Amino acid sequence: MMSKWFKIILILLALGTLTAALVFKFVYNKPHPDFEEEQAICSLEVEEIYDSYKKNHVLADEKYLGQVVELKGEISTIEENDGLLIVSFVFEEGMFGDEGVRCTFLDNQKQDASLLKVGEQIILKGYCTGYNDTDVILEKCSFVKN
Amino acid sequence: MIKNVIILAAVIVTSSTLFAQQYVTKNGHIKFFSEMPSENIEANNKQVNTALNTVSGEFIFKVLMKSFEFEKRLMQEHFNENYVESDKFPNATFKGKVANLGEIDFSKNGTYPALIEGDLTLHGVTKKVSEKGEFIISNGKIQAKSNFKIRVADYDIVIPKMVRKNIAELLDITVDVSLLPYKK
Numbered sequence: 001m002m003s004k005w006f007k008i009i010l011i012l013l014a015l016g017t018l019t020a021a022l023v024f025k026f027v028y029n030k031p032h033p034d035f036e037e038e039q040a041i042c043s044l045e046v047e048e049i050y051d052s053y054k055k056n057h058v059l060a061d062e063k064y065l066g067q068v069v070e071l072k073g074e075i076s077t078i079e080e081n082d083g084l085l086i087v088s089f090v091f092e093e094g095m096f097g098d099e100g101v102r103c104t105f106l107d108n109q110k111q112d113a114s115l116l117k118v119g120e121q122i123i124l125k126g127y128c129t130g131y132n133d134t135d136v137i138l139e140k141c142s143f144v145k146n
Numbered sequence: 147m148i149k150n151v152i153i154l155a156a157v158i159v160t161s162s163t164l165f166a167q168q169y170v171t172k173n174g175h176i177k178f179f180s181e182m183p184s185e186n187i188e189a190n191n192k193q194v195n196t197a198l199n200t201v202s203g204e205f206i207f208k209v210l211m212k213s214f215e216f217e218k219r220l221m222q223e224h225f226n227e228n229y230v231e232s233d234k235f236p237n238a239t240f241k242g243k244v245a246n247l248g249e250i251d252f253s254k255n256g257t258y259p260a261l262i263e264g265d266l267t268l269h270g271v272t273k274k275v276s277e278k279g280e281f282i283i284s285n286g287k288i289q290a291k292s293n294f295k296i297r298v299a300d301y302d303i304v305i306p307k308m309v310r311k312n313i314a315e316l317l318d319i320t321v322d323v324s325l326l327p328y329k330k
Contacts, residue, residue, distance in 0.1 A: 032222075065236055083192075084193075095170070130212060133195075139213065
């Protein structure tokens with residue numbers, strides 16, 4: 001027969017292992033957010049977010065930086081670069097070329113995104129990483145079906 | 147007469163160099179790597195704006211900190227929230243010059259060693275940096291590559307004691323940008 005202490009130690013060990021496993025899975029190894037499922041904090045015309053960054057990027061960052069936003073607009077350019085599919089909404093010209101809003105699609109959306117045409121109206125949502133003095137950048141974009 | 151010829155020649159030379167003197171990309175790649183016995187951490191940003199003026203040597207990088215992608219979400223969160231504080235300092239920039247501009251013929255294919263000097267702003271702190279790299283010119287395209295280290299403490303980035311054994315004091319930075327002529 002097992003002693004009482006032995007049992008307690010065994011239970012504690014089991015609990016410890018379980019906690020470690022849970023911490024590993026849900027804290028250390030927690031998955032990246034599923035940006036396709038994330039709810040957008042707001043829905044805007046593409047011009048609105050661009051103008052807001054152009055006018056005052058600090059205020060705009062307070063609203064949009066690190067957030068998922070939904071945008072509606074007419075595609076100006078589509079390009080593929082280094083494995084990324086990028087759709088741009090262009091409003092101005094600057095030292096880096098076109099200036100506007102650049103949206104990079106999620107991998108699982110690339111197939112659908114590759115069928116897009118310049119001039120097409122779309123609604124998408126994505127994770128805003130800020131404004132680099134040229135473009136407002138949205139990443140992990142997905143289509144919003146209306 | 148001779149004066150006019152000189153002026154004309156000067157105009158021709160200037161206008162021909164003005165043509166395609168600005169090379170740009172919006173998809174430059176910057177990687178950083180932290181190597182420690184306990185853990186290697188790597189992050190990639192493929193959305194780096196870069197502009198190079200091949201006449202003046204002016205070289206500019208604009209980086210959004212939140213565009214760095216990590217393998218693990220936890221690391222990405224720590225990086226953004228605790229280390230670079232990307233809500234407060236969303237941008238990093240480098241503004242500098244190609245110091246050995248005279249040794250590089252941007253119109254001729256080849257690999258040229260480069261010396262880049264300028265100001266690196268990260269986490270709201272600006273430091274003078276001078277790094278080696280290379281330009282690889284091939285048929286009108288300029289690839290710029292560099293590998294250097296930065297000391298996180300120089301940029302007032304504080305690594306908490308608890309994770310200090312997991313994050314290197316010196317981060318290894320790899321820059322790889324492919325620039326194309328910017329046509330108006």
